[in-house]
Amino acid sequence: MNSGAGKVAIVTGASKGMGRHFVDALVGQGWQVAALARPSAELDLLGAAYGDKVIALSCDVSASKAVADAVAETVARFGRLDLVVNNAAAFEPFLLDSATDAQIEGQIALNLTGVIWMMRAAIPHLKASFGQIVTISSESVSHPFPMLGVYAATKAAVEALSAGLREELRGEGVRVSVLRSGSVAGSTASAAWDPAVTQEFYRRIVASGHAAMSGEPATPESMAQALLAMISLPPDVSADLVEVRAARSGLPAGAKAL
DSSP: OOOOTEEEEEEESSSSHHHHHHHHHHHHHOOOOEEEEOOOOHHHHHHHHHHGGGEEEEOOTHHHHHHHHHHHHHHHHHSOOEEEEOOOOOOOOGGGGOOOOHHHHHIIIIIIIHEEEEHHHHHHHHHHEEEEEOOOOGGTTTSOOOOOOHHHHHHHHHHHHHHHHHHHHHGTTTTEEEEEEEOOOTTOOGGGSSSHHHHHHHHHHHHHHHHHHOSSOHHHHHHHHHHHHTTSSSOOOOOOOOEEOOSOOOOOOHHHTT
């Protein structure tokens, strides 16, 4: 069943990790997708993988003009917009008292301000299609991890933003949802972390119990199925906030080494 036939989605942070699996799942349901991410070989490959079903657009979502241009190009190419998946996020552990301005500002710009820019640009088109916004949040909102305080704060902020926007758009036929994600396998974010910081982060989350709380990471394919379930609901109901966490006990890969 191609439940997305004739519909168009934007997925941010689409070139790798969970975002790439969101694109795969949507295309599998018949959607046409604009895959947004910063320039990379992975983004180029994604654009070539699906022919005219996917357009790969280089876009730094922390830049308002870049976001507005990407939304406009999506609608110009596909003729409409039905869904936005705000997935792009910066995820880097640091101690607040030793964090740089760039680390703090970068997480806020990508994780919060970028979501605002995308919502603002997409809303007029979503009103026309009676569409939906799904913003990816994190289990760290309810269980903030050590060294991820700023990250958790940005995710709490997008949940509050979504709640406010939901009330603004409720009479317009636009659904606003949050998918609060637990630990997911396959992330490449930690590859760019300083090794000493990485070791300290995992040491702290093991000691605090957060690693065990998080559990054995779920697969990104399973998280993509959760997204499909949220957007397939009848239009007279909304999944305002869905938390999907690892069902199995265990530890994240980096914590197992300890």
